[in-house]
Structures are given as structure tokens and as C-alpha cells.
Amino acid sequence: MAAAGDFYDALETRSADERERAQFEALPAQLRRAKTAPGFARVLKDVDPDAVKDRAALARLPVTRKSSLIGAQKDAPPFAGLNATAPGDLQRIFMSPGPIFDPEGRRPDWWRLARALFAAGFRRGDVVHNCFSYHLTPAGSMLEMGAHALGCAVIPGGVGNTESQVQAIAGLKPQGYTGTPSFLKIILDKAKELGADVSSLKRALVSAEALPPALRAELDGRGVATLQCYASADLGLIAYESPAKEGMILDEGLILEILRPGTGDPVPPGEVGEVVVTSFNQDYPLVRFATGDLSAVLPGASPCGRTNTRIKGWMGRADQTTKVKGMFVHPEQVAEVLKRHPAVGRARLVVDRINDNDVMTLKCETAGGDAALAAAVGETIQALCKLRGAVEFVAPGSLPNDGKVIEDVRKVG
Numbered sequence: 001m002a003a004a005g006d007f008y009d010a011l012e013t014r015s016a017d018e019r020e021r022a023q024f025e026a027l028p029a030q031l032r033r034a035k036t037a038p039g040f041a042r043v044l045k046d047v048d049p050d051a052v053k054d055r056a057a058l059a060r061l062p063v064t065r066k067s068s069l070i071g072a073q074k075d076a077p078p079f080a081g082l083n084a085t086a087p088g089d090l091q092r093i094f095m096s097p098g099p100i101f102d103p104e105g106r107r108p109d110w111w112r113l114a115r116a117l118f119a120a121g122f123r124r125g126d127v128v129h130n131c132f133s134y135h136l137t138p139a140g141s142m143l144e145m146g147a148h149a150l151g152c153a154v155i156p157g158g159v160g161n162t163e164s165q166v167q168a169i170a171g172l173k174p175q176g177y178t179g180t181p182s183f184l185k186i187i188l189d190k191a192k193e194l195g196a197d198v199s200s201l202k203r204a205l206v207s208a209e210a211l212p213p214a215l216r217a218e219l220d221g222r223g224v225a226t227l228q229c230y231a232s233a234d235l236g237l238i239a240y241e242s243p244a245k246e247g248m249i250l251d252e253g254l255i256l257e258i259l260r261p262g263t264g265d266p267v268p269p270g271e272v273g274e275v276v277v278t279s280f281n282q283d284y285p286l287v288r289f290a291t292g293d294l295s296a297v298l299p300g301a302s303p304c305g306r307t308n309t310r311i312k313g314w315m316g317r318a319d320q321t322t323k324v325k326g327m328f329v330h331p332e333q334v335a336e337v338l339k340r341h342p343a344v345g346r347a348r349l350v351v352d353r354i355n356d357n358d359v360m361t362l363k364c365e366t367a368g369g370d371a372a373l374a375a376a377v378g379e380t381i382q383a384l385c386k387l388r389g390a391v392e393f394v395a396p397g398s399l400p401n402d403g404k405v406i407e408d409v410r411k412v413g
Contacts, residue, residue: 008118011252012306019308022052023255026280034285039072039081044287055266058255063264064274065290066234067319070098079103080269085283094138094233102138102233105283111138112253113146116240119249119306120175120205124151129201131157131179131187132208138139138233139208143178145301146237152176166191166198171201181206182227186223188201199223207231210314211321230314232291234284235277240278241310247310249296253280255311259290259296261318262331268327272403273316275311292319294403320406322351324358324387331386331405337362340380343373348399349389353410360389369393 007013007031014022031049034040034058043062052058064082072080077088083107087093092104104110122128128147134156135141144154144156155174157165165187177184184204191198204226206221219226229240230248239248250256257266258273267273275293279286293319298310321330334349345365352359362381366373374391381389 005372006305008115009252012115012249012308016301016307016309017038017140019252023280024055026330027052027058027255027278030278030285031287033084033282034287036401037082037084037285038078038288039079039286042081049265053324055257056162058268058278059257059264061264061288062289063259063288064286064291066100067290069100069234072284073101077101080283082286083283084285090283092123092138092141094141094182095136096138096233097158100233103244104138104141105281107282108147108326109145110281110283111142111231111233112251113142113229113237114149115146115251116231116237116373117143117146117150117152117178119240119242120176120227120229121203121243122147122150122152122205126150126152126176127155127172127174128152128178129157129165129172129174131159131165133179134158142231142236143205143234147178162190164402166194166196169198169201170196175200175202177201177204177206177224179204179206180209181211181219181228182209184219184224184226185215188219188224198220205229217275228313230297234286234289235279235291237267237283238275242302242304242306244302244304246302247309248313249302249304249306250308253306254278256311256356257288257395258295258311260335261320261335261403263293263335264288269297270299270401272315272401274403290318292317296401297401313401318403320404321407322359322408324351327387329385329406330385334362336384336407337377337380341373341377343368344377345396346399348404349375349406351406351408351410357370358410360385360387361392362389363392363394363399365399366393367396375385 028049079389090103091106147154161176204224227241230238237251239250255278257276259276261274275291294315295311301307344398347364350361377391
């Protein structure tokens with residue numbers, strides 16, 4: 001049985017009802033905070049914060065998409081007016097690929113990574129070798145601030161310079177590693193090649209790329225117990241693994257929704273969709289922020305004793321915009337087709353190339369499809385996409401549960 005010392009704080013073991021109640025009691029004040037930011041003042045201009053008391057009300061608020069940040073930040077630099085704290089009052093400002101500019105406030109553990117580090121076994125007094133980048137992008141700072149909040153010392157290894165990394169680990173004897181899993185393997189391989197002793201490394205928290213089961217097994221087999229977390233430069237920690245290794249547990253500082261890509265509509269439990277987060281961050285109060293990542297909720301709670309919702313982790317990208325005959329087709333357009341035809345459940349637009357021509361087929365789940373419905377759906381496709389598309393009816397539940405709204409099967413080359 002888990003003991004109190006196995007958890008970062010009491011928030012992790014709250015009942016689901018207690019957590020939901022506390023978060024939605026706090027949400028109106030957070031929405032009022034968001035409306036002090038010029039960008040969200042526009043987005044939420046018709047929203048009464050005190051009326052947003054449950055998930056149904058939250059689901060009626062507009063979605064802000066990460067994919068729109070590059071253009072929005074150019075129009076209203078540096079943060080598209082989504083920041084509630086002035087740039088000069090922040091601690092650091094980063095630039096992620098895009099470029100997208102990311103704020104960091106002055107509060108300790110601003111990115112909330114300490115919780116994930118604790119679940120991975122890091123404790124006060126540990127020395128952590130941090131191999132996330134410290135240059136312009138925030139990952140290095142994210143993990144360093146979390147480690148400092150736990151009372152750990154940090155070696156700012158950064159990326160590259162593999163032999164120097166090995167020398168630092170051999171000389172300073174850190175207990176833990178943070179960085180990508182592939183770079184951890186590179187370091188261990190280089191240490192073996194050089195005959196360097198890096199056996200002090202006993203645990204790792206990895207992120208930013210996939211952790212295949214074979215790689216995890218290899219790292220574990222070489223003495224480094226490896227867990228992963230899911231975080232972003234916009235939101236900080238989103239979810240993390242515990243030693244149970246059964247899905248990723250949501251962080252306590254956010255409300256998560258899984259939406260049908262291209263819409264603001266929550267999917268049924270267990271269905272794959274886009275990860276959308278409402279954060280309780282006071283400096284950057286993102287509301288219904290669509291990450292562009294796909295995932296799904298897992299049923300039940302983790303065997304480790306943490307009670308928050310679990311997700312499957314990163315399952316691909318939700319932005320499936322595809323160019324067909326020189327024109328872009330967006331998931332939002334597919335979603336609008338479904339809204340206009342309630343007899344259709346889920347659907348997938350398959351794009352193929354036949355006889356050197358792009359061909360679209362909308363596969364629709366429905367129990368009662370006929371020629372009249374097919375013709376009506378086809379007319380809607382042409383009206384919305386300005387392209388012709390065939391309509392194919394399939395049995396309810398027969399389309400894969402992978403979050404794909406547009407599937408491009410055209411062969412390259």
C-alpha cells in the first residue's frame with residue numbers, strides 16, 4: 001500500500017469529485033485573470049466567468065490554437081496579448097521553433113516539473129545531470145526549476161559534447177538524468193567506449209521524444225530506471241508517468257479536455273482526440289489551449305495511488321491539414337460537414353491519388369445511410385471544400401480510434 005511519503009503532496013490523492021469541485025471553484029477567478037490580457041479580453045469578451053461552473057460551460061468557450069500563435073504573435077508581439085504579466089516583469093523569455101515566444105514567470109517551479117521529478121524518484125539532496133537545451137528554448141530551465149524546487153543540485157549539461165557529458169557524470173557522480181531518452185543512450189554508449197564509470201546514474205526523467213519499449217528496457221537494464229513526462233513550452237507539465245507505468249497522470253494545475261480535431265467538442269471517453277488544456281498559470285493564463293497533440297483518456301486511476309485522470313500519452317498530431325488539387329482541406333471543414341448531417345457519427349476523409357488525380361472519399365459511420373444522404377453529404381463537401389468528394393458509408397464503430405480526421409494515403413515518389 002502506498003504511503004504519504006510516496007506522493008509529492010496531498011493534491012495527488014484527492015477524490016475525483018473533490019478535485020473537480022476545487023478546480024471549477026477556482027476557474028472563474030482564473031478567467032477573470034485571463035480577461036486582463038488584451039488577447040483573451042477579445043477572445044472571452046462575451047464570457048461571464050462566474051457562469052463557467054462545470055465542463056459543459058467550459059466546452060462552450062472558444063478554443064485558442066497553438067497553430068495560430070506564430071501569426072498572432074507577429075500581429076501582437078511578443079505573446080499575442082495572451083500574457084497577464086508584462087514582459088518586463090517576467091523572469092525569462094524563450095523562443096521555441098516557429099518561432100513562438102514563451103514566457104517564464106518568477107514563481108518557483110513555474111513550469112510545475114517538480115511533481116514529475118518526484119514521481120520518477122528524485123529527492124532532496126540528489127544531483128541531477130540536466131541534458132535539455134539551455135539555449136533560447138525553455139526545456140533546460142523547466143527541468144532545472146523543478147529540480148531546484150525539490151532541493152536537488154543541477155549540472156547544466158545541455159545538449160551535445162558527449163565526451164564532456166561523460167566526464168562530468170564520471171567526476172560529479174549525479175544520481176539522476178533529465179533529457180531525451182536517445183541522448184541518455186548515447187551517453188551510456190560513449191561511457192562504455194571510454195571506460196568511464198557513470199554507474200552513479202540510477203534514475204531518469206525523459207521527454208521531448210518517443211520512449212519505445214525496447215529503449216526503456218535497455219536503459220532500465222543498464223541500471224537507469226527511466227520514466228517519461230509530457231510537457232510543452234506553453235503549458236509546462238501536462239502529464240507524467242509514475243512507477244506503475246500505466247499511462248500518464250495529469251498534473252494538478254490544469255483542466256484537460258480531449259476534443260474532436262478541428263472543433264471545440266469533447267469526444268466520448270476513451271476516444272482519441274486533440275489535447276486541450278486550461279491552465280491555472282497566473283502569468284500566462286491559457287484558456288482552452290489546443291496543443292495540436294493527440295491522446296485519449298484511460299479509464300480508472302493509476303495503481304500507484306494517484307487519483308487524477310490518466311491519458312495514453314502523445315499519440316500523434318491533430319493538425320491534419322492536407323493539400324488536395326492545390327487547395328488546403330482542414331479538419332474544421334470535415335467537422336462542419338458532420339454538424340450539417342447529424343445522421344453521420346464519426347467520419348474520416350481519405351485522400352488518395354488514382355490515375356494521377358487526387359481523389360477524396362469521406363467515410364461516414366452511420367446506421368441508416370442511403371443515396372439521398374450520400375448526395376447531400378457530397379454537396380456539403382463540395383460547398384465547404386470547393387472540391388468534389390465521394391461518400392462511403394461504414395458501420396458505426398468501424399473507423400479506427402486514432403484521432404485521424406483526414407488520412408492522406410497518397411504514395412510519395
